[in-house]
Amino acid sequence: MSTMSATPQVIRPAGVLEAFFHSRTSLGVDSCVAATARYEHISGRPLDKATLYTALEEVIAKHPIMGTRLYSAAASRVPSWVRLESIDFNRIVEFRDDVDSSHLETILEEVFLHPFDLDADLPLWRLMVLPDGRLIYQNDHAMGDGLSGLSALITLLAALQKVPENPTHSGTLSLEGREIKLLPPLEEALTIPVPLSMIFKEVNQSLNPFAARKRNSIWTGNMVARAYKLGVNVRIIQLNPEEINYLVKMCRTHRTTLTGVLFVLVNSTLAYLLRRGPDPKGKQRLL
Secondary structure, three states, X not given: OOOOOOOOOEEEEOXXXXXXXXXXXXXXXXXXXXXXXXXXXXXXXXXXXXXXXXXXXXXXHHOHHHXXXXXXXXXXXXXXXXXXOEEEHHHHEEEOOXXXXXXXXXXXXHHHOXXXXXXXXXXXXXXXXXXXXXXXXXXXXXXXXXHHHHHHHHHHXXXXXXXXXXXXXXXXXXXXXXXXXXXXXXXHHOOOOOOHHHHHHHHHHHHOOOOOOOHHHEEOOOOOOOOOOOOOOOOOOOOOHHHHHHHHHHHHHOOOOHHHHXXXXXXXXXXHHHHHOOOOXXXXXXX
């Protein structure tokens, strides 16, 4: 098992959003982001460890953040990205021959209930390999979003096509002495001005939080039981390529993103379900 050096090499401090998601994981209110893809060899041969580990070395070279972890020094309030000395693939890649790949929703529910251990000397990503060649790539939200996982899986596909026949691999990748450069934090790479009206609104809400609320018309949710158990329910909606292309085209026409569309759909569905149910009675808004 690899161990953290006494003075880890700091690459850069975490950005505002990265630190935010790091704190959510620390508090146990966030788990991970997952992306899946199924790989098929032309011969029908199953994916083996040596082939996968060899390809992962190239993926890590092209996505340097996969060779790092977040480290919180005692004297610093903001965590920093530090380089790992080595990566033991056997600790972050799991071959699951005991599951039925057709029950992907159940498997993903298990994945989302397994948050990352921020104190472990491990990167903030992992892989689960299913019997039918499907891979579930998981990363902490501080490291990236859903598109980050898709990018890693696409890079892995290209890397797998370059792996020679019958490769050998020790299972460990050494990163000692390797220079790693990370992209800047999102808030530094993008310029997203905040409208003045939103600033006034937020300041006013902070000074007088109940000014814009009709408390008798707001549904705050059902009573929370004293004893409860957190769970995850996953439902998968499949869209064919034509539907996806049309949806992306419509998003660009209206200058929005798929994330924005999904947000509206989820909230519209939630509002519809609430109107059908016994609660909230006579309520007009959600808190």
